[in-house]
Amino acid sequence: MSTTVQTAPSASSSTSTVVQIAEEISGVAARIQHDETAALEAAADRIRGARRVFVHGAGRSGIALRMVAMRLMHLGLEAHVVGEATAPALGEGDLLIAASGSGTTGSVVRVAEATRSAGGEVLALTTDDASPLAALATTTVVVPAAAKSDRSSRVTAQYAGSLFEQSVLVVGDALFAVLWHRSGQDRDQLKARHANLE
Template identity: 55%
Template sequence: MTPDETATVEASLVRIAAETTAVVDRIAARPGELDAVLETLISADRVFVLGAGRSGLALRMTAMRLMHLGFDVHVVGETTTPAISAGDVLLAASGSGTTAGIVRAVETAVEVGARVVAITTAPDSPLAHAADAVIVVPAAAKLDRSATASTQYAGGLFEQSVVLVGDAVFDALWRRSDLSADALWPRHANLE
């Protein structure tokens, strides 16, 4: 890649915002997918979240917001995370839908009778096929280097979409709950 001396943060913000807006518009055009995710989460006894790398970091933000709503939420891999069981939901994000550790965890969740919600770019992946509800993010996969898929580096658009989808799921659940912002505030961390 040849250095672009005219590259600015402002230009990058505008370009990235345009890409995320286009992806969000395409996801929002499939409301059935999104409704299935909400219904699956609402009926969960507990919610477990799992993602690797930046996708996992993005999904942790959703875990925090679900906790603010009063969900019993656990981040897979933390030392205090209990065993998943029937009645629980595993919310997993993997752009490729083939990340080995995530696919193994999904298989375990299914074996014990838990349901799975997947966020992925790959509707034909093992992750998507095993899931009860899937949000397909029309973004470039991590190894897709074509500028037509995304001008951003290595899955950036997918990871940004995971944050936006997670915030949208939280927002919809919050509005359905009829809880005020003041009612959620006591659940915010106070050991910072």
């Protein structure tokens, strides 16, 4: 059986490439909506019920989760980025949101293991529900995007794990939006928590 290998987006212009990428993200979102509704609801419940939320991912996945942490802070939740100098010790009642496309990224799996050892829970965002990260998770949201190592994917024409990383942000923003709606807070209440030392 032959496999089509796409080496670059097939779009012929910058504008059409933007549309192509947006369509890929939309396709992943539709599959998440269809297959992961219960997991997303459980994820929102875990975040809302956590004493504190920590986020961790390597590379671009980690950058996406930093953006998610910022929105959770705007919501009034105590959110921390693993590895930052001001991140406190994680303990019981705390939640780690961890992202790894493959679910095998060493640093992410080790942080998830440390979280479980400290009595915390893990919310995993990954493409592989049979991965080591998923095995450590209390809740796993499967993001049906290509993993970074998948060089023959028909899911995306983008390089490496780009579609997964983009989808992590979309899922994070969706969870924030659900929690915001449940909280009953208005925009001004969130705005009051926005950084004023810029």
